Amino acid sequence: MMKIDLHSHTHVSDGALSPLELVARAKANGVNVLSITDHDTVGAYEDLASYSDDVLTLVPGIEFSTQWRGVGVHVVGLNLTLDNAVLKSGVASQEKARSERAELITERLIKARLPIDFKRVEEIANGSNIGRPHFAQHLVELGKVKNMAAAFKKYLGAGKAGDVKQCWAELPQIVEWIVAAGGTAVLAHPLKYKMTRTKLSALLDAFSEAGGRGMEVVSGHQTKDETNVLSRLCVDKDLLGSCGSDFHQPSHWSEIGSMSAFPEVCEPVWSNWGLSA
Ligand code: AMP
Ligand code: MN
Ligand code: MN
Numbered sequence: 001m002m003k004i005d006l007h008s009h010t011h012v013s014d015g016a017l018s019p020l021e022l023v024a025r026a027k028a029n030g031v032n033v034l035s036i037t038d039h040d041t042v043g044a045y046e047d048l049a050s051y052s053d054d055v056l057t058l059v060p061g062i063e064f065s066t067q068w069r070g071v072g073v074h075v076v077g078l079n080l081t082l083d084n085a086v087l088k089s090g091v092a093s094q095e096k097a098r099s100e101r102a103e104l105i106t107e108r109l110i111k112a113r114l115p116i117d118f119k120r121v122e123e124i125a126n127g128s129n130i131g132r133p134h135f136a137q138h139l140v141e142l143g144k145v146k147n148m149a150a151a152f153k154k155y156l157g158a159g160k161a162g163d164v165k166q167c168w169a170e171l172p173q174i175v176e177w178i179v180a181a182g183g184t185a186v187l188a189h190p191l192k193y194k195m196t197r198t199k200l201s202a203l204l205d206a207f208s209e210a211g212g213r214g215m216e217v218v219s220g221h222q223t224k225d226e227t228n229v230l231s232r233l234c235v236d237k238d239l240l241g242s243c244g245s246d247f248h249q250p251s252h253w254s255e256i257g258s259m260s261a262f263p264e265v266c267e268p269v270w271s272n273w274g275l276s277a
């Protein structure tokens with residue numbers, strides 16, 4: 001049985017491990033197929049350009065940020081041709097959007113009377129693309145909140161002052177970049193958006209319409225009920241199923257390679273990638 005994890009992060013975005021550390025950890029956990037899907041960047045693959053291994057196959061990927069009807073939505077692109085020019089310029093524009101967004105988030109939080117020191121946020125990010133987790137860490141060290149979860153709950157999560165999402169490219173644009181690079185567009189963690197069933201169904205229709213081909217039916221550990229809801233949607237919408245831990249760092253949320261079982265009713269997104277079973 002192959003162990004497949006198609007959603008993970010390194011310190012190039014908001015994860016803790018370097019690309020090489022992540023690959024080593026995945027391998028130690030028995031992963032055979034891994035995609036590193038950093039937020040709006042494929043920088044991790046620069047460190048892994050010469051990577052080749054008999055046991056662990058690396059599938060080039062990314063997790064793009066976008067928004068749809070006012071909700072922040074993530075789209076994973078898998079099996080990408082990384083040197084594709086369309087993808088490269090798309091990634092460059094998202095990276096620019098992310099740094100402009102960081103300034104907007106700073107302004108908004110300062111308006112909310114939080115003494116944000118942007119230089120300090122940059123220091124925390126330590127060269128990686130700035131995201132809300134770096135702001136969360138800063139708020140914790142300022143003593144404004146007890147922990148990261150509280151920072152999101154009060155200041156950075158959906159609908160809060162620091163939830164800036166209008167900077168991102170639109171959903172069809174993101175899917176276009178992925179498809180141009182020969183990749184498969186997969187809607188990430190559909191239950192995380194806390195949409196009504198009607199709205200989620202409309203999102204999946206819009207996503208398919210734009211050329212999206214898959215959805216995550218397993219994201220880290222989830223309940224049987226959640227897997228059932230997602231696999232039914234996946235079959236109904238005629239999408240391919242994907243699975244990934246969404247690993248960010250050790251001893252936090254989920255472990256790399258550690259996921260609920262893949263539902264048999266779904267056609268796997270990797271079925272035509274020519275992987276040896
Ligand atoms: P951004 O890419 O800047 O939009 O930040 C989104 C990232 O924040 C997600 O990918 C998670 O890693 C992290 N995140 C989201 N919600 C929470 C939360 N409640 N607690 C901690 N981290 C979170
Ligand atoms: Mn993240
Ligand atoms: Mn995500």
Ligand code: MN
Binds near residue numbers: 008246
């Ligand atoms: Mn993720």
